[in-house]
Amino acid sequence: MAVFTAVSLDDARAWIAQFPLGEARAVRGIASGIENSNFFLTTDAGEYVLTIFENLSFEQLPFYLELMKHLADRGILVPAPVPNHEGKLCVPLHGKPAAIVSKLAGESQLAPQPVHCAAVGTMLAKMHLAGREFPLQQPNLRGLDWLNETAPKVLPHLDRDRAELLKAEMHFQNAFYSSGLHHALPRGPVHADLFRNNVMFVGERLTGFFDFYFAGVDTWLFDLAVTVNDWCVDLATGVLDAARVRALTDAYAAVVPFTIAEQEAWQPMLRAAALRFWMSRLYDYYLPREAEILTPHDPTHFERILRERIAVPAPHLI
Numbered sequence: 514m515a516v517f518t519a520v521s522l523d524d525a526r527a528w529i530a531q532f533p534l535g536e537a538r539a540v541r542g543i544a545s546g547i548e549n550s551n552f553f554l555t556t557d558a559g560e561y562v563l564t565i566f567e568n569l570s571f572e573q574l575p576f577y578l579e580l581m582k583h584l585a586d587r588g589i590l591v592p593a594p595v596p597n598h599e600g601k602l603c604v605p606l607h608g609k610p611a612a613i614v615s616k617l618a619g620e621s622q623l624a625p626q627p628v629h630c631a632a633v634g635t636m637l638a639k640m641h642l643a644g645r646e647f648p649l650q651q652p653n654l655r656g657l658d659w660l661n662e663t664a665p666k667v668l669p670h671l672d673r674d675r676a677e678l679l680k681a682e683m684h685f686q687n688a689f690y691s692s693g694l695h696h697a698l699p700r701g702p703v704h705a706d707l708f709r710n711n712v713m714f715v716g717e718r719l720t721g722f723f724d725f726y727f728a729g730v731d732t733w734l735f736d737l738a739v740t741v742n743d744w745c746v747d748l749a750t751g752v753l754d755a756a757r758v759r760a761l762t763d764a765y766a767a768v769v770p771f772t773i774a775e776q777e778a779w780q781p782m783l784r785a786a787a788l789r790f791w792m793s794r795l796y797d798y799y800l801p802r803e804a805e806i807l808t809p810h811d812p813t814h815f816e817r818i819l820r821e822r823i824a825v826p827a828p829h830l831i
């Protein structure tokens with residue numbers, strides 16, 4: 514789990530008084546997630562999700578919460594943040610930034626079929642379009658700068674083979690990110706962590722994307738690559754499943770057709786997306802933070818995916 518900061522029912526009662534949601538009736542820590550402390554909160558008004566942000570500051574949070582509100586207002590299925598009586602979306606709890614958002618119906622689809630991937634591709638493309646007029650700016654905080662800062666911290670923990678892979682891929686990605694091809698890619702606010710566990714379904718109906726707390730302005734193609742590397746992968750081998758990739762990317766392209774640059778950049782971007790999560794998992798594994806209960810994600814999963822994306826040509830986007 515990740516409950517880094519505990520919240521009792523009394524804590525929740527006192528805190529919720531500043532929102533138009535009636536009284537808190539029950540609070541329950543959520544046993545998944547690795548970034549923030551999350552709780553299901555039952556109030557007189559219904560079911561909500563309370564998040565205490567462990568790593569993001571009061572200055573950074575408006576980007577995420579206003580983005581969710583912007584998208585929700587435009588019909589994109591995402592949790593809607595609830596303003597307090599003063600109109601604020603983010604207010605302190607135990608001295609840390611905290612927010613309350615609507616609870617999405619359903620559950621994560623952890624064994625997706627092409628039909629689920631198509632629904633994700635359609636909503637992802639709609640989300641990218643809806644984000645175009647979003648006025649706030651914040652870079653992807655897990656982008657290239659962060660990779661360059663983090664690589665030297667994890668490298669001393671790796672054996673020679675892994676260290677060589679990491680160094681070589683960092684070199685490759687620095688060249689890719691500074692190329693004209695990368696600069697030609699469409700950009701805007703992206704989710705940047707749209708894994709299976711961050712989307713809800715009721716049956717085959719997608720009910721929402723959530724966990725926007727890695728969102729930032731980056732290329733749309735990076736968002737797509739992160740999504741495909743999780744939704745369309747055979748978990749045991751890291752190999753992409755052609756039918757799921759086809760379903761997801763065709764559904765995306767039906768809403769936002771791919772540019773020539775996106776088609777050319779697809780394979781390096783799948784590698785970039787694999788590297789980003791290999792790096793964060795290595796960091797969390799070798800340099801863990803304190804938590805009441807914590808299940809670290811397995812870094813070798815993304816090492817395998819990265820090796821596979823380097824070795825095997827990516828399926829064409831069209």
Ligand SMILES: Nc1ncnc2c1ncn2[C@@H]1O[C@H](COP(=O)(O)OP(=O)(O)O)[C@@H](O)[C@H]1O
Nearest residue numbers: 543545546547548549562592615616617723724
């Ligand atoms: N808006 C929401 N609606 C329904 N469930 C949610 C919502 N937000 C979070 N959850 C639940 O909380 C769990 C952890 O949330 P998540 O945002 O992934 O945590 P973290 O930011 O720590 O990685 C999710 O797997 C999901 O079950």
Ligand SMILES: N[C@@H](CCOP(=O)(O)O)C(=O)O
Nearest residue numbers: 546547548706708724790810
């Ligand atoms: N998706 C990332 C970790 C981020 O955790 P999440 O629960 O917020 O998605 C990974 O799998 O490494």
